[in-house]
Amino acid sequence: MATIPWLVDVLRGAGVQVVTHGDWLNRMRPGSFNPIGVLWHHTAATSSATNPHPALNICINGRSDLPGPLCQALVDYHGVFHVISAGRCNHAGTARASGPIPAGDGNTMLIGWEIDYNGVNQQMTAAQYNASVAATAAVLKQLGKDASYARGHRETSTTGKIDPSFIDLNVMRSDVAAKMAGGGTAWSAIVDNSTAGRFNASANWGVSTYSAQRYGADYRYADPVAASDAAWYKFNVPATASYRVEAWWPAVSGYNASTPYIIATTTGNQTVYVDQRVNGGQWRNLGTFALPAGDANRVAVSRWSGSAGYVIADAVRLTRV
Template sequence: MATVGWLADVLRAAGVQVVEEGDWRNRMRPGDFDPIGVLWHHTASTSSATNPHPALGICINGRSDLPGPLCQALVDYHGVFHLISAGRANHAGTSGGSGPIPAGDGNTLMIGWEIDYNGVSQEMTPAQYEASLRATAAVLTRLGRDASYARGHRETSTTGKIDPSFIDLDVMRADVAARMSGGTAWSTIVDNATSGRFTASANWRVSTYSGQRYGADYRYADPVASSDVAWYRVNVPATGTYRVDAWWPANAGYNNATPYLVATTTGNKTVYADQRATGGQWRALGTFTLPAGDANRVGVSRWTTGTGLVIADAIRLTRVS
């Protein structure tokens, strides 16, 4: 039986944040496993910024009617991949065939991502979407397959599954294909110290406390019930789809639900980040359609129900399409 013990290295090389859950390389179901593609799911659990992976225990241990593991990886609210199994898992059931994926034993044929959102009153977060694209592109490249080998469970299921909900799977595959096509994309970084590109009120103080900072320093402020946004100004070269990444130093005293505002073609979108964890690295906030021109594009707001200091360090924009 094949295993995918290489999964952690491949995902990290693609810029995906990874948590290895226990002895995941040896956690698997008996039976064949020779994957040729990736299958997308949603967990049906309600995740949030403060409870980012409610289905993690079930995906590892299973249910009374279905023993675990239930996927190869769970994708949490913040887009972090939790690796659960390097071998066969009970996630796909019988495949009825979809695209190049044949009919047969789906657990043999596919690597499964369980994306942790409920799929009824909640859709995939931008961070989950972006991380799932990166991970899928990296794994299909490793398997020597193209983007058509990525499918949704509702496409292969013989029992009427609806997951993953609220996603156009053809668009998602196209986004995977774009990431697999290579090439050099336009990208720019704005730090809190970038001249003429960062504005904030005097309430945003300067700190050099954390060694996880980007550049020489970063800004911090207390949370309040008013916006007081620290803005990053970016000269976007053309209207298109851009990935927005943020960098912050992590600390237990920093905010657990920091609001990042992204000024898109259809108005401001808000993404919440837990700045207590995964600091000192680029974290994907999601992909957004941004208008061309030089303007405030990404902001950090102090208006949050979270606790702890709000941090504004650096952001990065990369054109996707």
Template sequence: MATIPWLVDVLRSAGVQVVVEGDWLNRMRPGSFDPIGVLWHHTASTSSATNPHPALNICINGRPDLAGPLCQALVDYHGVFHVISAGRCNHAGVSGGSGPIPAGDGNTLMIGWEIDYNGVDQEMTAAQYNASIAATAAVLTRLGKDASYARGHRETSTTGKIDPSFIDLNVMRSDVAAKMAGGTAWSSIVDNSTAGRFTASANWGVSSYSGQRYGADYRYADPVAVSDPAWYRFNVPAAGNYRVDAWWPANSGYNSAAPYIIATASGNRTVTVDQRATGGQWRTLGTFALPAGDTNRVAVSRWSSAAGLVIADAVRLTRV
């Protein structure tokens, strides 16, 4: 049976923080293991800064209904990779096929990261996301595969798995591809609660109603034909092209044409989105040329002719 004894060295060489959990080189399930890709999961456990890896023991030792180990590595709240196994693990089940990953035995075909968050009212942290991107890029490079060989469990599952939730898997793969291409990996998230980075008038209320929110809460306002935007301030490190992603909770009572304004190098650009749908995940607004500097860069405007509350939650910039 093949193993991947190079895993720890590859992760560390990519700048990923690694903790080795016991006899990882010899902890594995019987059966074949000849991986061609990486599979992303969430654990369904609630992690936190003070309890960063609540599912670690289960991932090592398994459950009454499923013997461990349950992944090659667990990614904790702080983005630390806890390496559990160099061999076959019970994480993927049967693969129905997705992208270049064929149908078959998923535990043979894929290396599994269990990202420790609950996936119901908690999304992965920025540290988990960034570490997962770096680790996946490094491992796929070692395997001689491109970013399309990274999949989410919900894409390969034949039993209706939903993990990893609250993430656009195409965007995640795009970030892996950029990392593999040696592009600048600078990325920054501003949430409505980010100190010194978000400003809005008193007309914007605060709500934690939707479980699809990013962070603890989000802002909302009635649409009106006045200039009263909520601004997100970013310190863009260098002039270049940046992908702008937005996160909003979706609800039938929210706005169908919410305007996002991006202050680009050639003037303001406006992109409207339907906040009644596709919530609880990063949605790409486009790629724009941005100048360097620390200033208000993206806004959500109330100036919409559509009915429904306008939502301001989180915005992410990523250099591409």
């Protein structure tokens, strides 16, 4: 039985943020696996910024009526790919012919993304869509296939599946084709305060779950002082170019009115001040800056503020423009 041990490297090479879970290289169902395409699903679970992957455990371990793993990767609310298998998974069942995909055993022929949204009164997020397009393009290139080999479960299902809801699959294939041709979504990456190996702060920074506006499970906070004691976000910037820098923080009336964000640009550090009492629970644009290529600390939240109230370090996003 074939496996795809290259999956994580291919995804990361495409700029997709990846988290692996357990023994993903050997977690798989028995049977044949010779993939020729990629199949999109939705999980039917309701995800959110604070609960970004509610279906992850089920996708890994399965259900009482269907043993796991149930996909090669789950795509969470923030567009992070959670890779759980390099082999055959129970995600496609018996497939009917769709485009270049013939009728047959869908679990043999197709690599599956479970995109974590409910598909009834919730659409996939832009981050989920963009990451899924980038991942699909990269995997199809690896397989030597074109964008027509990207399908939705509702196109191959023999039992009336509706997933993935709320997207035009022909537009999806056009976006995948554009990405494969070198266009499409710009490089983008997110570092949260809990991103392993990408966030660094001293012990003076506490951990809080107080505000539901947080990005991810928690965020960091510290009293303002007359010293930087910065919390740093590390990014692997692919090329020296212009990047939009955005920050996410939970807003609370007692938080800091003048929190300094430091951006390490090609010409030195630049500082942007934000009012963390307002405009929380969303991405806020700090500006566009020239950043050097390489894997290094690029953005920081400093404690050196003249205002009262906690300074907050939650999440930062870079996007090439």
